[in-house]
Amino acid sequence: MYPPPPTLPRAALNAGAAASAPPAPKSSRGPMIRACLLPPAQAIPALRALLLLALVLGASLAGSLARAEESADLRAAIAALAKGSFAETEKRIAALAALGDARAVPALEALAGGDLYRREADGAVFIARSAGGGYRLTEPLSLQDVGTAGRREVKKIRVNNRLRRTIRAALGALTLSASDPARRLAAAKAILKTRDGEAVEALDQALARETDPQVAAVMQAARAAAVLASDRSAEEKSAAIDLLAARGDREAMAIVASIATAGDAPLAAQAKAAVARMERSQALWDVARNIWYGLSLGSVLLLAAIGLAITFGVMGVINMAHGEMVMLGAYTAFMVQGLFGALAPGLIDYALVVALPAAFLVTGLVGIAIERGVIRFLHARPLETLLATWGVSLILQQGVRTLFGPTNREVGSPSFMSGAFELGQLTITYNRLWILVFSLTLFAALIAAMRKTRFGLTIRAVTQNRRMAASMGIRTPLVDALTFGLGSGIAGIAGVALSQIDNVSPNLGQSYIIDSFMVVVFGGVGNLWGTLLGAMSLGIANKFLEPFAGAVLAKILVLVFLILFIQKRPRGLFALKGRAVEA
Amino acid sequence: MPHHAPPTMPGQPDPHRHDTLLYLDGVSVAFDGFQALNNLSMVVARTEMRAVIGPNGAGKTTMMDVITGKTRPDSGTLRFGETIDLTRHDEADIAGFGIGRKFQKPTVFESHTVEDNLALALKGRRGPFAALFHVTGDDERQRIDDLLSLIRLAHLRAAPAGGLSHGQKQWLEIGMLLAQDPQLLLIDEPAAGMTDAETAATAELLRDIARTHSVVVVEHDMAFVRALDVKVTVLHEGSVLAEGSLDHVSANRKVIDVYLGR
Amino acid sequence: MTRRFFTHGMTRGSWVFLALLAAAGVLVPALNLGLPAGHPLHMPTYAVTLSGKYLTYALLALALDLVWGYCGILSLGHAAFFALGGYAMGMYLMRQIGPRGVYGDPLLPDFMVFLDWQELPWYWLGFDAFPVALAMALVVPGLLAFVFGWFAFRARVGGVYLSIITQAMTYALLLAFFRNDMGFGGNNGLTDFKEILGFDLQSDATRAGLFAASALALGLAFVLCVAITSSRLGKVLVAVRDAESRTRFLGYRVEHYKLFVWTVSAMMAGLAGALYVPQVGIINPGEFAPANSIEAVIWVAIGGRGTLVGPVLGAGLVNFAKSWFTAALPELWLFALGALFIAVTLFLPKGLVGSLPRLWANATSARSKAPPDARTKAPAAAE
Ligand SMILES: Nc1ncnc2c1ncn2[C@@H]1O[C@H](COP(=O)(O)OP(=O)(O)OP(=O)(O)O)[C@@H](O)[C@H]1O
Ligand SMILES: [Mg+2]
Helix, strand or coil: CCCCCCCCCHHHHHHHHHHHCCCCCCCCHHHHHHHHHCCHHHHHHHHHHHHHHHHHHHHHHHCCCCHHHHHHHHHHHHHHCCCCCHHHHHHHHHHHHHHCCHHHHHHHHHHHHCCEEEECCCCCEEEEEEECCEEEEECCCCCCEEEEECCCCEEECCCCHHHHHHHHHHHHHHHHCCCCHHHHHHHHHHHHHHCCHHHHHHHHHHHHHCCCHHHHHHHHHHHHHHHHHCCCCHHHHHHHHHHHHHHCCHHHHHHHHHHHHHCCHHHHHHHHHHHHHHHHHHHHHHHHHHHHHHHHHHHHHHHHHHHHHHHHHHCCCCCCCHHHHHHHHHHHHHHHHHHHHHHCHHHHHHHHHHHHHHHHHHHHHHHHHHHHHCHHHHCCCHHHHHHHHHHHHHHHHHHHHHHHCCCCECCCCCHHHCCEEEECCEEEEHHHHHHHHHHHHHHHHHHHHHHHCHHHHHHHHHHHCHHHHHHCCCCHHHHHHHHHHHHHHHHHHHHHHHCCCCCECCCCCHHHHHHHHHHHHHHCCCCHHHHHHHHHHHHHHHHHHHHHHCHHHHHHHHHHHHHHHHHHCCCCCCCCCCHHHHC | CCCCCCCCCCCCCCCCCCCEEEEEEEEEEEECCEEEEEEEEEEEECCCEEEEECCCCCCHHHHHHHHCCCCCCCEEEEEECCCEEHHHCCHHHHHHHCEEEECCCCCCCCCCEHHHHHHHHCCCCCCHHHHHCCCCCHHHHHHHHHHHHHCCCHHHCCCEHHHCCHHHHHHHHHHHHHHHCCCEEEEECCCCCCCHHHHHHHHHHHHHHCCCCEEEEECCCHHHHHHHCCEEEEEECCEEEEEECHHHHHCCHHHHHHHHCC | CHHHHHHCCCCHHHHHHHHHHHHHHHHHHHHHHCCCCCCCCCCCHHHHHHHHHHHHHHHHHHHHHHHHHHHCCCCCCHHHHHHHHHHHHHHHHHHHHHHHCCCCCCCCCHHHHHCCCCCCCHHHCCCCCHHHHHHHHHHHHHHHHHHHHHHHHHCCCCHHHHHHHHHHHHHHHHHHHHCHHHCCCHHHCEECCCEECCEECCCHHHHHHHHHHHHHHHHHHHHHHHHHHHCHHHHHHHHHHHCHHHHHHCCCCHHHHHHHHHHHHHHHHHHHHHHHHHHHCEECHHHHCHHHHHHHHHHHHHHCCCCCHHHHHHHHHHHHHHHHHHHHCHHHHHHHHHHHHHHHHHHCCCHHHHHHHHHHHHHHCCCCCCCCCHHHCCCCCCC
């Protein structure tokens, strides 16, 4: 009969969760570097990932004819690895690294792992893995499977520890010198994670070449981490600690903390002090993060409540179908996007922009219809209004369910709303940022409309003293209908925005209705600024509670707090006073 | 929830005169910056009747709100009897002490019968359990009968009060006030909506009551005030403008300017 | 004295209602148990259980009417009291399962074994005794209502504000009971009951017995409501509903009256929940859904608030319609329910029982001058 019980406001609960999960690292350079440091047995899965990556890289490069010649050079350089003494091999590795071609990486990896083999028959070099009685061979450049070989047909290319170190350095240098800054960044981050003491030189070289300041900064940090892991002088290490301390993120803190416990006395003391400093700054960043998530949740609450601040706050109409106005707005966005998809797929990014006025119109008209059809007959009977509008909400929900089906609908994000950026140690996703900006803009527009326009003045006149307004020639029924339409329309606009972060389903509105009322009542009925402050402070309170209590319990605590708060101040934070309120 | 008997302790030393029942000193109330009562002081003695007049918005109703606990004063002293500080109590307490009130806009329980309205107002224990197990006794029934004939609504005793005319509601509310049998009666514009004959009867009734009770009456109807023939307090902008007999205050220049006109 | 207290308010209508209820309480079990399955008058067991469920809904509606119809407190959270009573009974039924659960633990209910709990949480102790569970089904909702009401009524939270925070209350409980670590079975709630007081819950006789118990509980609650509403206290409640502030100026402590009736009502709702759970065989957090509370409000509204027979009638009618719709035209049920909300508030503000006599009177005698009833008017502010 009713939607399944867990009608938790998904967006409200997830607001932070979604924002808090930073986008998964796009590059898988991490495993690659780690693979060099791990014993061969553990390196296998990492290698596999690496192969995959290399395949992708290879495919992207394969089309280039111009590079065919280079390939030949590279192939020759790789083949050369199979010949000569350890000392000669070391030189050849350096030569290979000097080519600066990342395609050499798999071969070097295999060499370090003892997986690079030479075919006795023609001296060709392969990455081999034992299979059955023999080996399965992979061409080290194209990474294509080239069949199998018997145990006696191929011979392992032997390396010693000294060579392994050289290979590692070469690998680091190769990726650190990649032409794509994102790959260089990933390589530097990987070193930062693995704290490879051997990588210092490679990093020094890379730093000398590096032009991108962001990459350079990470390289610096990686270098400091490497220095700390190496056997360099205490002064250098001390400088490294300072550099990491200045960076101050969790990773740097972990590195310095390991020195604090394991390093020798003076360094350990320095590290300890640095950790303490970093912890303090971490705490501040945590606060900042909670505030950001809180503002993000607050903006969702504001969006949900802002229409209600008009219909309930200003007009005093208890509209239980408010959530359904939001829901209708979201479905309008879905429809408009479908229309764009069919007629003008190239302009799909603008669908959302067009959906805003469309939603305002649709829900505004529905709102006016509700006001004219139901609410006006229940004037000054708030409890009855509550029940009747609840009935309206059931009908709207079921109507949408019948038309669009009960399942979730997808409203895509325009390109400018996807992705994220870093602000210090905060990861800020664009869609959350846009929603915050949008909610504030909508709010400002509403305030301006109420303050500055004639219509706003009329609304205030009617709501403050209906009879007086009527006697001054204001057509109060019309104003009522339009005001209700305005509140509903704004709810619809909010629905468009919320379609970006929540499931668009017939139950969408249900999940917001209680939150919206709480926000409006908390902020103070009839006070738009109170609604803003109420939404933001409830959002922030929720997010500050979450680390201690978990998402659900935090929400429960906030609800309980609100229930108690309303008892203390039944008229909200910013109560209007006066006789009008008492009536 | 025991019924509060007014704690009058005759033997105690008393800074004020023994027969002071209501004592207001320097009472001020502001609504959003608007000063509705401004340093208002007034003393009502036991079994005194006082008429309060003043222009619209002078603060007459607000004064009653403050006395009955509906509005909290921002500052000032409010004492009932010798010891009770009214600012520390709420409406129900204050009613329990023996202060009854008739509202400017007659307010009765519309879906109750006239008889039930009076029964609810009858002096007695006010707690929920007392009410749950209450059995109407003969004396109560007798008292209701008396009141019904006094307010001339005996023929409508079983009718819902919502159907009464404005004047009948005024009478019913006066009847409820009498049923409470308070020490102090605050009566806001009793004559509004009454015929001249009824107004005269009301004045008569109030004079009668004042023999054993203290009464404060607010009224704009000067004929009615004259008929009461008591000391008059003129309020203006939240404070006392003049006090004395009606003739005395009507001669006051300021009163003429702000209220009575020429 | 006591007898007088319970009977002095009984009207002829009340007696008729009680007689009908008693007849149903005897007849339904008799038609189910006494007649063979093929007999045309035989009442199938599912119908007995369904009617028993309606009776518990009727009891919930009666409880709601006591606060809304008589005191003007529109609760959108009565489902919370109902569900709490249900959980108390569910806990008893869980413990009656004993070692017959899937995991065969002699003490712990299955879901606790599943969560790897080692011992029974303290608040589950004692629930193996029926009297304790029944008492808790009354005490827990009553206590919650008392505490909630204590704060709310003292702070003079009223009207829609109160409605909204009651809704928030049941919503918060909904969220809380979804949590596994609350120890009430989380999402799945409590189910797989075996027996009550030693009787097999699946047997026809037990079901008939539960029906009779529900009828008895409804009857007793009805008598209690008649006694309350016809007493001086009942008159004060109506006075509060119509002119709260005026009532205060007469010296009544409105908050005490509200608290009294609110708590009694919550306990009645709890009892309804306790009778509901063994008949439907499950209790889960979904029972806390705010929508359930609001649906109960419409039962009262359509039957006629401020009358005692109305809510019972409304609960029966609406739920019968719901059963029928959800079987025949499931798509249309919410449309019908929504339309019902609108139609009742617009056209039948006093409900069936409140409006019919008037319509009847108008139709039969033109000279009946029914005095205007102020019940539906906005309460006049005492000023
Ligand atoms: N609760 C309130 N909020 C805001 N203003 C109020 C409130 N109560 C009273 N006032 C203002 O205080 C002033 C005094 O009002 P009050 O009702 O006491 O006047 P009054 O002397 O009784 O007038 P009237 O003769 O018209 O009844 C008025 O201007 C009124 O608007
Ligand atoms: Mg006045």
